[in-house]
Amino acid sequence: MSELDTIGFGLVIIAAAVGGAAILTWFERRLLGVWQDRYGPNRLGPFGVLQVAADMIKLLTKHDWVPPFADRAVFVFAPTAIVVAMLLGFAVVPFGPDLYILDINIGLLFFLGMTSLAVYSVLLGGLASNNKYALLGGLRSAAQMVSYEVFMGLSLMGVVMLTGSFNLRAIVEAQRDLWYCIPQCLGLFTFLIAGIAESHRLPFDLPEAEHELTAGFHTEYGGMKFAMFMLGEYLGLLLISCMITTLFFGGWLGPWLPPIVWFCLKVFVLICFFILLRAAIPRPRYDQLMALGWKVMLPLTLLNLLATGAIALLLEGA
């Protein structure tokens, strides 16, 4: 692709990601409604889809207020950071054999780096708000990041071992015979949980836990700044779904249908699964979350790593 094409495609991806995240806010509410035996927003437009527009108008016309006790510069910077980091993460996702923005040989590391950067946004937002609930939310976010980042990276090393590359396109191509969700099922399980924790989705939304911390790290945020945090969260959900598709479910690979359709279909199913988790599972206590991370998930990941390495060596020797 030429330089201009890449820029154009990048803009398309940004528009699709942001638009998708906006639609997701409505879709999630409808789907939660289905699973909780109610309707959700169904009034405005066909199936209530214009609810997105109504929400947007409401958020845009709200007073864009910065509390006088907050650290102004950081307070304004924090919500932007999460959106920027998450959107940058989309740069390495291969949507099809020729549909990608960046084809770098450390694509996976780039993705991990960007999701880690997004955590700073939550942390800084909590710190800059100068509010005890926000601070507690930021604190939890930091601790959650430390414990879940560790095995998030490690859980992907099995995939990297099998492929022998950090390049996401190479990883997808290597799954032509068998999707990695079968040989790497443990890796998939741990990455799934780490992914939910990383994007602060329920049941791991302890940084905002509205029952205990009012709204956690975004207690003091309103209007468009709050919308940016929400956008970041939904972008994170999209990004994690894209990455799971790429790494474990064969990315764009699939018979009959064009590659991009397969990719979108898989991402859609994964998003539905994430929403199902939100509908079904209650939020764990904070110490339970930490215990799960360090006592169960990390050993499982290491076990997976060890087994994958041993089998890979055996196969190579044979």
Next chain:
Amino acid sequence: MLSSLTSQLRTIWTILQHSFTKAETVQYPEQMPYLAPRYRGRIVLTKDPDGEERCVACNLCAVACPVDCIALQQAVKEDGRWYPEFFRINFSRCIMCGMCEEACPTNAIQLTPDFEMCEYDRSNMVYEKEHLQIDGTGKYHDYNFYRVSGLAIKGKDKGQASNEAPPIDVKSLLP
């Protein structure tokens, strides 16, 4: 650990099964919810089977009302019947508790299954007698207070009510 994992998986499965159940929601303005006949909503004043107003202005409802939203003034008609000169319920205070209905000795004041009484102006929530009075008998079709009470009115003397014997003349020796 394992049992908690299976519990979580079972939860997910149960929720997934709810994809095929119908929503419980009643879509209110288009779809009216069922309200029981004895639902406690808007208050009305009823008339007896003969078309006379039942209220005898005894003030028991006003006394029973825990929020003091009922005001009325008693008056007497030429034929001896009692009636309220005015009868006023301030629905912005009313809590629809139904105490007035229970206190009423003549079944005049009754609560109906109607709750749609929003107003833009608070003063419109004050209902006068002409707003409260209905032509029907409400929930009790055959009851007529003056037909069963011992009170003498024009055209019905003491002892002429139904289930009532003529008064005994205590000063007479006749059986």
